[in-house]
Amino acid sequence: MPQPSQRASRCDRAQPMAAERRKEAAFAVLQETRQNPEQVHACNVRASMVRRSFLKPYWRPFQPCVNVMSPGTPQTPTPFSAAAALSAARRLLQAGERDRAAAACRRILLDAPQQDEALHTLGLIALGDGQAAAAATLFGRAATARPDYAQAHANRAAALRRLDRNGESLAAIRRALALAPAEAALLHNLGAVERALGQTGNAIAAFRRLIRLEPGNGAALHALTDVLRTAGGLDDAIMASRALTALHPASAPVLGNLGILLQFQGQLDQAMGCYARALRVDPTYAEARSNLGLSQLLTGELAAGWVNHAARWNTTANAKARHTSPLPAWDGGPLPDKRLLVWGELGVGDEILLAGMIPDLATRGIGCVLETAPRLVPLFARSFPNVTVAPRGDPPHPATTQPDLGAQSALGDLGRWLRPNFSSFPRRSQYLVADPQRVAALRARYQAMAEGRRLVGISWHSANPNHRDFKSAPLPLWTPILTLPGLAFVDLQYGEHSADLEAVRREHGIPIIHDDAIDPMTDLDGFAAQVAALDLVISISNTTVHVAGALGVPVWTLLARRTGFLWCWFSEREDSPWYPSMRLYRQATADEWEPVFARVRKDLSATEAI
Template sequence: MTASDDSAAAAVPGAAALSELAAAKAHQAAERWPEAVAGFRQALLQQPGSTEALSGLGDSLRDQGSVEEAIGLLEPAVRRHPESASLHYSLGRAYQRAGRLREAIDIYKSVLRLDPRHADALNSVGLFFSTRGDLENGIKLFQRALAARPDFPDALVNMGLNLKILARNEPALLAFKEAARIDPDYARAHWSEAQLQLLLGRFEAGWRGYEWRWRTREESADRGRLFPQPVWDGGALPDGKLLVWSEQGVGDEIMFASLLPELAATMDCVLECDPRLLPLFARALPKVELVARADPLPARLKAPDIRAQIAAGSLGRWLRPDRASFAGRGGAYLQPDPEKRDRCQARYGSDRLNVGIAWHTTKNEPTAQRRIKLDELLPILQIPGVRFISLQYGDHREAVAKLKAEAGVELLQDPKIDQIQSLDDFAAQAAALDLVIGIDNSAVHMAGALGVPAWVLLPQPPEWRWLLEGEGCVWWPSLRLFRQKTWREWKGPIAEMAKALALHVGQRSR
């Protein structure tokens, strides 16, 4: 046997190396990262030059949170194996996880030079184009990924989300459906389809798919398993009570609780809620037993007289199965504390139109960027005859001070109101106003639930609850919707709202 023969033999993995590699891949597929890391390390002891084991080890280190260790492993590996597309791709993903996006995109381009049909790299570059706002090129890259790998559900969903932003909704639905057909357990495909079905007002299909949220939000799914009662199936309960439990943010809690008055008219209900909502719900829902959300789960919620349970977000499936089921139902149901409301009104005065304003949210999905910079609202904030009052949670004093210094616009911040601490105080503040102006956040849900007029600036595409078209809101009749026509372009709806506000002030002063 020659030296070259020895080298060739060494390059062929033996049975032990193949066994270690197979075991490591199984751990990786099951997301058992420590076991996968140990397995790939063992495979590398059996075959030190294995690019497959190096790539697998780098990926597993990254996914268990050891990103810098993954980069430290993969950078020299790429230098030793410059022809390995898989190693380059693993390094790109590690850079991406570390937030080194420029380096990641350069590596992905290297992958595509080595292998122009590398589907994962095409998908990753497509995502970069998409998040940068170049949706059409993103779609083209997803299409190339699918040409290379037709059964690629992630690329289908990514393409569908771009199509949805561009208002090509039927092709987007087809992409989501095809992804779910390829992988029936792929929660992201079902969840994306459900949100689009709801946005299009196709409630029956939308609510059915809405249950896939449990597969995309493990924390909520785990919490649902704490309740011993069976899940309510929408039918009558001959005896005992129905538990409705909280699962989403404050705005969602307020919205879904608007279904409780009609539900409580047909059966006894227990509502678990954010403790800050107890005073509001106690006034609004006198027939409903209220329990504050707590950890560990209160014993009351496990009591035998509670015969069934349901997450608040699942009520729509049974109470709002179609567009017609909204007519004449739901809407404003909260009642502010009258003394607190009157004190707010006294502080603000009545010489001008009192308008609350909210512009920020901690949620800002790439496909539906809700938040707006405060200075972008200047066309609205410069309308004379208006006292603007901040309804924004969090500390925004710097932005408010900058607005006054640079544009001469005063935004009143009421030091007696802290909505994070007291939602009852916040409700009184909102009820004291003539109008609320906001983005898609809890402030407009509070206004709607109180019956306060509110104007809402919505992105394109909006979240499903706002539906695709129209100025009206099926959940809150007191709301008026101002919609983006183009993704990320706020000037149009802001100008439209400024014009409407000037007209409103003019009519009031007559």
């Protein structure tokens, strides 16, 4: 048997030959460890060779004794370095190896449970994995361990915001800003959270502060534009949007957004110029083309407007709302032996407005299946007896998939073929028919309450989140007409508004008839009967005026100056080609309702007004 010195020299000789004569070296070391399993030096050489992949081609015969060390043999462990482990964790996280990065951080925390960088890195991993609650806790521990750790406070705010804990998020952002007052991302997040909390003024101030710090910050200009628009500061929003356009003059979305603001403000020529510029940059930009179409409709360019507005079906907002029917789009021509599927879009008021074109199809000899909002079905079915009226739903109603259907069209797309100019509007006094029995019963009841006074229905508020702030005319502004003698006013306002009615009764002694039996939100057919029972309707632009106009009831519509997207009233007209029974009362100056109500009072005072 070889002596120890011989065994050691055999192992020593094996190491330099390993790189060139791997098999020979491997078997030399294997022989030594088999003859003397307690030979630590040989076992270590073998383990090293395995780690360096020298034994991979000969792995199987050596596998049982790889890294076998004699029990009790003292070893020198590699010292643990927290700094090295943290550096490795960062590299692993950047490389996308999240689990290994987390394991490295947890190893650090075994020795130092309050190590702030390890806690913060684990928080980043948790946030990236969608574990916002865990991330908030980890960032909080990091900030507690190191109170001046601005990034930990900032990231804790981000995690809390994902949890909709905006109040706590705001406190964390403010703490971070106290440590890093010039950090742009923190100021942006401050404005966003304040806006989410309804602190609009503070949000505007935060974004303005950020823009002063970084005048070229496009994200801040965009955020400021949006919060100003929703707050009603349209002039300031346009200024911010123009600044953003100066930064990005070749951005179709930026140009398109400026066009939207200008259109809201009523500056239609400038708005259409922005849309045209956006389309020169990107001819496929559907949002700009669709909005250009709305502007053209508003200004009376009907033929071009209908064509361009059809691009709405290619926008992100409307793509999912498009009907899934496999039928081809109607091209305006005859459909021999076939019927047309027409489907509603947008809100109930829009469907009522556009349903005025349904009788035109019968005039052209085209049968129709009309898919509409379920609560419109009773009213439409009575009004269009030769049309199959089906409720919109999922799955689709069987009537919408019948084999005799030859083409399909959205209600709004009918205008291209049926309303190409103003002369194509028929002078049809009405096209909807309310339930005559309900009308008679309601009128008799209201007349008894009115004691001989004329019945006038009123509605003052819009629930549309895009238009309500400037469309609505608060009930106290109606006092000049509510105090006129000889009139009994009937509440046609949908939604909860009992406080408004009580305030008018208490402050002016004016009782407004409210009928609990009629709920426009759940019984639109009943609401139509209620409207038809009245002598006159006065309302801001909402579903009420569409119902009244379609029924042929005299209706006076109060329009805000900023009607840039309420295209159906067109520009500067005092009448409506859609509804012959309608008068339009427009604001001359934005937000000034008093002159409007003065004109209404004057006309109401005339004995022939109703």
